Amino acid sequence: MKQWMPGATRYKKQKKEALATLIDGGVKVESWCAIKIDGQNYLLRYMRALSLDQAWKVASNSQHEIEAYHFETMAAVTADDGNIEAKPVLDMIPDENLF
Numbered sequence: 001m002k003q004w005m006p007g008a009t010r011y012k013k014q015k016k017e018a019l020a021t022l023i024d025g026g027v028k029v030e031s032w033c034a035i036k037i038d039g040q041n042y043l044l045r046y047m048r049a050l051s052l053d054q055a056w057k058v059a060s061n062s063q064h065e066i067e068a069y070h071f072e073t074m075a076a077v078t079a080d081d082g083n084i085e086a087k088p089v090l091d092m093i094p095d096e097n098l099f
Contacts, residue, residue, distance in 0.1 A: 008032070010069065017066045024062065025055035043077055048088075 011018050022030060026049050033044040049055040059067055 011066070014066045017064055018070075021059065021062055021064045021067050021070075024064075025058040026050040027055050 027047060028050070029046070029048045031046045033046070035042050035044050047055070059070075062068075
């Protein structure tokens with residue numbers, strides 16, 4: 001888990017730029033959670049966007065320095081089979097203008 005903390009600190013320091021990358025890609029929310037399962041530490045990342053394909057396309061062509069750092073960080077902490085796509089089955093959103 002310690003290897004993830006420098007990234008979180010950097011994103012906080014460059015919050016304005018990090019948020020700009022999310023806006024550029026149509027991302028509505030991106031969350032990172034440190035979790036432990038059977039004694040093993042994991043980083044759970046959740047992202048919701050108008051179009052995930054569009055968000056990835058924009059991110060891969062981004063000129064923001066923080067985006068390059070993001071891709072390096074993800075490559076370092078993601079297992080080879082670590083990407084799991086999930087389809088929402090229920091959204092409970094009090095403010096429907098969020099999405």
